[in-house]
Amino acid sequence: xxxxxxxxxxxxxxxxxxxxxxxxxxxxxxxxxxxxxxxxxxxxxxxxxxxxxxxxxxxxxxxxxxxxxxxxxxxxxxxxxxxxxxxxxxxxxxxxxxxxxxxxxxxxxxxxxxxxxxxxxxxxxxxxxxxxxxxxxxxxxxxxxxxxxxxxxxxxxxxxxxxxx
Amino acid sequence: xxxxxxxxxxxxxxxxxxxxxxxxxxxxxxxxxxxxxxxxxxxxxxxxxxxxxxxxxxxxxxxxxxxxxxxxxxxxxxxxxxxxxxxxxxxxxxxxxxxxxxxxxxxxxxxxxxxxxxxxxxxxxxxxxxxxxxxxxxxxxxxxxxxxxxxxxxxxxxxxxxxxxxxxxxxxxxxxxxxxxxxxxxxxxxxxxxxxxxxxxxxxxxxxxxxxxxxxxxxxxxxxxxxxxxxxxxxxxxxxxxxxxxxxxxxxxxxxxxxxxxxxxxxxxxxxxxxxxxxxxxxxxxxxxxxxxxxxxxxxxxxxxx
Numbered sequence: 001x002x003x004x005x006x007x008x009x010x011x012x013x014x015x016x017x018x019x020x021x022x023x024x025x026x027x028x029x030x031x032x033x034x035x036x037x038x039x040x041x042x043x044x045x046x047x048x049x050x051x052x053x054x055x056x057x058x059x060x061x062x063x064x065x066x067x068x069x070x071x072x073x074x075x076x077x078x079x080x081x082x083x084x085x086x087x088x089x090x091x092x093x094x095x096x097x098x099x100x101x102x103x104x105x106x107x108x109x110x111x112x113x114x115x116x117x118x119x120x121x122x123x124x125x126x127x128x129x130x131x132x133x134x135x136x137x138x139x140x141x142x143x144x145x146x147x148x149x150x151x152x153x154x155x156x157x158x159x160x161x162x163x164x165x
Numbered sequence: 166x167x168x169x170x171x172x173x174x175x176x177x178x179x180x181x182x183x184x185x186x187x188x189x190x191x192x193x194x195x196x197x198x199x200x201x202x203x204x205x206x207x208x209x210x211x212x213x214x215x216x217x218x219x220x221x222x223x224x225x226x227x228x229x230x231x232x233x234x235x236x237x238x239x240x241x242x243x244x245x246x247x248x249x250x251x252x253x254x255x256x257x258x259x260x261x262x263x264x265x266x267x268x269x270x271x272x273x274x275x276x277x278x279x280x281x282x283x284x285x286x287x288x289x290x291x292x293x294x295x296x297x298x299x300x301x302x303x304x305x306x307x308x309x310x311x312x313x314x315x316x317x318x319x320x321x322x323x324x325x326x327x328x329x330x331x332x333x334x335x336x337x338x339x340x341x342x343x344x345x346x347x348x349x350x351x352x353x354x355x356x357x358x359x360x361x362x363x364x365x366x367x368x369x370x371x372x373x374x375x376x377x378x379x380x381x382x383x384x385x386x387x388x389x390x391x392x393x394x395x396x397x398x399x400x401x402x403x404x405x406x407x408x409x410x411x412x413x414x415x416x417x418x419x420x421x422x423x424x425x426x427x428x429x430x431x432x433x434x435x436x437x438x439x440x441x442x443x444x445x446x447x448x449x450x451x452x453x454x455x456x457x458x459x460x461x462x463x464x465x466x467x468x469x470x471x
Contacts, residue, residue, distance in 0.1 A: 076324065078324040078325070079324070111324060111325070111326065112324035112325060112326035112327055113324070113325045113326030113441065114326075115326070116326040116328070116441075117326075126286075126287075126288060127328060128287070128288065128289075128328070129328060129329065130326055130327050130328040130329065131323075131327055131328070131329040132323065132324050132327065149324065156288075
């Protein structure tokens with residue numbers, strides 16, 4: 001059965017990574033509420049101003065069907081802070097993780113726990129995976145490793161939400 | 166919505182002060198107010214309130230789980246866990262009680278308030294909180310398989326908030342659904358090794374040879390089991406062998422938790438850990454999450470300064 005999906009942020013990477021059997025990427029514009037099986041926010045949330053984050057998440061959750069999945073991937077502030085604090089020669093990627101780039105400045109940031117707490121604020125959203133992932137960033141001939149916080153959630157059926165509450 | 170039915174199993178052979186029992190069981194049982202229905206509290210062998218008395222009583226305790234036929238083993242954690250698992254699975258038929266979940270806690274771990282409620286809310290069939298090794302490298306008692314597939318390394322230096330799967334985890338703060346045990350039983354066959362120990366083998370790895378030579382060897386060999394490394398001459402358990410299903414064993418110099426999670430892995434189940442649920446590990450010097458972080462950060466500072 002086809003899974004209708006949408007992606008925001010780094011759409012090319014998101015599609016590369018989360019295209020699986022049965023996943024069909026939607027071209028909808030605008031998106032429609034309650035229609036999608038999968039929403040991927042790939043390096044997207046940190047571009048929003050901090051007070052708008054909760055509202056944004058609620059909006060994307062509203063796009064999901066019951067039982068649909070939300071995947072959020074952001075640069076890892078835990079990793080970036082550790083890299084800068086404890087490494088004499090921290091990688092440039094750590095600074096990019098915090099500040100972003102001139103064309104895409106980061107307006108907020110997330111440790112794993114912050115991200116998990118923000119997502120858990122949404123009733124009916126069950127966090128079912130939260131882990132740090134290593135990626136390789138290549139610029140010209142240089143390549144560096146960076147870490148991302150990735151969280152997957154399910155929009156649970158109302159009966160499950162009641163039990164979890 | 167029906168209440169979650171939970172048994173509590175305390176099976177570790179650590180020597181803990183009797184205050185643990187009242188305090189920690191009190192913390193757990195107050196979760197009834199959150200809609201959890203508790204059934205059996207299975208406190209096995211040395212995990213009884215007074216370790217010394219348990220030691221003295223040893224194999225003579227017949228009313229509890231300690232079995233006189235297993236002298237010398239009743240203080241071992243694997244035997245304790247096997248007994249508790251059997252009791253969990255059979256439930257209390259007279260009361261028509263069978264729990265859906267068993268919460269494993271050791272008598273040297275201290276758990277946060279609402280621990281079972283929080284673990285249940287994660288909606289996993291096998292999920293654990295973390296406690297820490299009191300000795301360096303002070304690692305969480307959770308492990309990832311080495312790349313070679315043999316042995317484990319500790320799950321270490323993760324971001325706080327991580328909720329992920331590991332390959333093995335201690336049983337000191339672990340919630341397991343009945344289906345995990347049932348699936349393991351359904352997909353394994355039990356044999357008896359020449360030394361008399363029980364050996365569960367996944368059915369896909371059992372080959373009935375019907376070899377005329379083997380079948381004439383004493384004792385009557387009914388099966389040849391290939392475990393991927395070697396062939397063992399084994400027999401089927403006799404009809405009078407009423408030992409509990411061997412979910413746990415301290416074999417190959419390892420603790421019994423690895424054994425269980427390897428059985429679970431062979432039926433496609435890996436445990437989850439929620440790093441936001443941390444426990445104390447009560448030893449001569451109690452080990453807590455803060456001690457682990459301090460150790461980790463000390464290491465980083467000294468490394469960064471060469």
